[in-house]
Amino acid sequence: MASERIAKHRAAVLRPILELEKRGEPISAAIGDAAWELGLAKSHTWSLYRRLRENDARATALELDRRGPKPGSKRIAQDVEIIIDESLQCYYLVRERSSFLRIWREIRAECEAKGFQPPTRKTVKARLDAMDQREVIRKRRGAEEADKVFAVRPGRLRMLMIDEVHNLLAGSYREQRRFLNMLRFLANDLCASLVVFGVNEALEAVRGDDQLARRLDEHYLPLWEDDVEFSRLIQTLIAAMALEQRSGLTVASLRTILKVTGGVTSRVFIMIKSLAVDAIETGEERITDEAVQAWQPVWTKHAWNIPRQPAAAFG
Incomplete structure (x- = not known):
């Protein structure tokens, strides 16, 4: 499984730091270098390191957790979803747009009037962020402005290549949703092929959007061999x-x-x-x-030691 491969890679990078800590050596610089190698924020790397240390250096402690609700589960009632959608259409997707606070209050008032549990502000904001941005601009600022913002037309762009997509994890949940929503727009409306590159954590980043993740095939670059x-x-x-x-x-x-x-x-x-x-x-x-x-690696001679099986000699 991809989750297991990512966990093993993370553990291989972080385990040498455990030895440094056992010897009483400072590890802050080592954590920083590990964060760079893993393509993660330093705070996230610290969190992974603590999990590895607390679980006797087992790689299984670093396996990815599936984000979001379980398949088939619902966060809020369907009737509340309908109220949210209608309120956004009425108050948000118009030229005389209302503030977010007013929209949320209208939704809350209507839910309470009908005896439903009102959604939180975070829930309503998530619905806003997940909207088709081109449609939002078209209704709020006009078709001409939307055309200027989304100047690329179907057929003109054949392929879009995005590198280091794992850096998406450094953003907030809202920022991740916006970015992934934009990728869906590029893939759908522009009829363009989408290729993204990154380290193992790129899988975790893309899985923030189930629809997008299903459209992308996973390919791994093999390690170089003795040839x-x-x-x-x-x-x-x-x-x-x-x-x-x-x-x-x-x-x-x-x-x-x-x-x-x-x-x-x-x-x-x-x-x-x-x-x-x-x-x-x-x-x-x-x-x-x-x-x-x-020659030795920059931060520790143990950091990159990866056991390998003997291979054929150079030809």
Whole structure:
């Protein structure tokens, strides 16, 4: 399951910090680096770390919880939903728009008059945020203004690619709903293909909208392996560093890079860039086998140690 994969990845990143804490070393900087690697807010990373520590470092403690109500359940009565919808149509989706407070009071008064439990302000606000934004602007500010805001027309945009979508989790629930609602608009009204990228937490971000999540297929980038393709990647990266001298790394050094980075693309990039910077600062102007063997991750030598099975040698 995706939830299990995410939990195992988080645990692998956070477990080394437990060892640091056992030795009495400060861990604030380590938490910050872990937050960067996981693509999470530092406060969220602290919360995950405490859960891992309190559950004997078990990865299952970090599995994702499904957000929202259970399938088939209802938060409020259908009659109340109808009152909310009619009130929004009457008071909100008009040129002479009322304030949110007045709309909520009208809804509450009508519910009480009919003997229903009134919805909270948060519930009504959530209904507002979930509305089709183009339709909202059209009714409140006119079709011309809506056309200006949503200038892109169906057929002109074929594909929209969004990177680091996991950062959506850093926003409030309201902000997440607005963003996901906008993605639905782009996918539906513009007839555009939608592609989003991110770390494992991207799944959690997209699942905030069940309809959108069902439309997106999940694809995972495989880790690099000990093969010719990885060798070509390293050669390409080193060539891009524009060092003055040629870096002729041995197969042993390539395997060291693979072992230290765990085959994760972003880590490989970081390591090669760091080695290139060191080569320039020392005047070596090339990445040597000795430099590869001596290189350590920035915040702790234990952070990126990922056990790997032996693979075939480079061709």
